[in-house]
Amino acid sequence: MSSQRRPSADARESDYRILHEADLRDYLAGVPEVAARLGGSPASWSISEVGDGNLNLVFIVKGAGGGVAVKQALPYVRLVGESWPLPLSRSHYEYLALTHQARLAPGLVPVVLHHNEGLALVVMELLEPHIIMRKGLVGGTTYPRFDEDVTTFLARTLFFSSDLAVTAAEKKDGIAAFAGNHALCKITEDLIFTDPYRVAEQNRWTEPWLDATAAAFRGDLDLHVAISRLKLKFLNAPEALIHGDLHTGSIMVTAGETKVIDPEFAFYGPMGFDIGAVIANLLMAYLASDGHERSPGERRAFEAWVLETVESVWTEFSRKFLELWRSEAKGDAYPVTLFEGEAGAARLETERQAYMAGLFEDTVGFAAAKIVRRILGLAHNIDFELIEDPKRRAVCEARSLRLARAMMVEAVSFGSIGAVTKAARDVRDWRPDFA
Ligand code: ADP
Ligand code: MG
Numbered sequence: 001m002s003s004q005r006r007p008s009a010d011a012r013e014s015d016y017r018i019l020h021e022a023d024l025r026d027y028l029a030g031v032p033e034v035a036a037r038l039g040g041s042p043a044s045w046s047i048s049e050v051g052d053g054n055l056n057l058v059f060i061v062k063g064a065g066g067g068v069a070v071k072q073a074l075p076y077v078r079l080v081g082e083s084w085p086l087p088l089s090r091s092h093y094e095y096l097a098l099t100h101q102a103r104l105a106p107g108l109v110p111v112v113l114h115h116n117e118g119l120a121l122v123v124m125e126l127l128e129p130h131i132i133m134r135k136g137l138v139g140g141t142t143y144p145r146f147d148e149d150v151t152t153f154l155a156r157t158l159f160f161s162s163d164l165a166v167t168a169a170e171k172k173d174g175i176a177a178f179a180g181n182h183a184l185c186k187i188t189e190d191l192i193f194t195d196p197y198r199v200a201e202q203n204r205w206t207e208p209w210l211d212a213t214a215a216a217f218r219g220d221l222d223l224h225v226a227i228s229r230l231k232l233k234f235l236n237a238p239e240a241l242i243h244g245d246l247h248t249g250s251i252m253v254t255a256g257e258t259k260v261i262d263p264e265f266a267f268y269g270p271m272g273f274d275i276g277a278v279i280a281n282l283l284m285a286y287l288a289s290d291g292h293e294r295s296p297g298e299r300r301a302f303e304a305w306v307l308e309t310v311e312s313v314w315t316e317f318s319r320k321f322l323e324l325w326r327s328e329a330k331g332d333a334y335p336v337t338l339f340e341g342e343a344g345a346a347r348l349e350t351e352r353q354a355y356m357a358g359l360f361e362d363t364v365g366f367a368a369a370k371i372v373r374r375i376l377g378l379a380h381n382i383d384f385e386l387i388e389d390p391k392r393r394a395v396c397e398a399r400s401l402r403l404a405r406a407m408m409v410e411a412v413s414f415g416s417i418g419a420v421t422k423a424a425r426d427v428r429d430w431r432p433d434f435a
Pocket of ligand 1: 015053124127250
């Protein structure tokens, strides 16, 4: 992974064009590996644009032999339009991250079949019949393999890109290779770590019920300190190559398979940001759940599964990460020669546990930040948005904000993942004033 692979602006400007259907068909016909996978004549391929994301175009292309997904970056934010430019280079970083993750966590990301940097295009394995996990969660579906797969993804991608696993030189090359992805990082810095806590044009929330809470968050200095510490950590802690946007809309699932997609926000950042993203989105699925029930208690088994999954995401991640640290620590951190003999081994093990306690604290804080931005910021999620009655939605959101504030400001009182799930359970019984 060398910084020389950074995309050149000249190449992009000359080669780039937005591919529409006919163009895309001709283009793919000229890529032998892709044409072979699709099979039949190019004229027989079906092409449909399915992008439901905020940023890019995604086409599903199917032929007699098989299918592919084609993702093309636009020079602006799709959700907003040309008034919000965004560099095409994000496609290059998505490609780099996908291929890196495929090596470290085989089978857990879509296989990349082709990449064209000039066109900001990635052609990948079509995930079918996988659906976006968030949609399944809104419908009350449980995914029994999810915790196993996502913790393998987290433990392996984070550990093997950290100083525990790689030399200082490799680590710095890795940081350099992703350093140019700063425009995507800036989106996170603004939309997650800043805007929800101040007046910002793009903020929105379920009015009028959350008006008072939104105002309180804008005036809450304890919260402003907590979110600013988290922002500093995000800016300032290249611990590992993180996915950077690991919510349940970036995970596609079947009952038996889990695939992580869309790593265009990848960069070297704090590990807790990825782990926290998974936990936050499960907590929101849990707290939104009673907004989706048609008869009281209908989704109880689902809700119990969600909270068990929150717990196992942390405990299994932590177990797998520690196991890797004990057996595969070839990096420059914690030199073995400093921890020789029985006393050294014992002391190093104590240190590993302390490290995990610190990572847990980060995880809880980042999870809280990810919850707040979905309720008071620009980008909301269907967990809440699909609750039709706005007042009922606001109750679920107010509970989530109450939990998130506690997780951020009283982080130390959440000494274990069990304390987080207990607080989530308790807040379900809390009714805001307006309810
Ligand atoms: P964005 O970066 O714009 O958010 P995503 O990478 O999240 O784009 O993709 C948008 C949508 O396209 C996903 O929600 C999913 O429905 C679909 N999609 C993306 N990649 C694949 C794939 N490999 N196979 C099938 N569908 C996909
Ligand atoms: Mg995306």
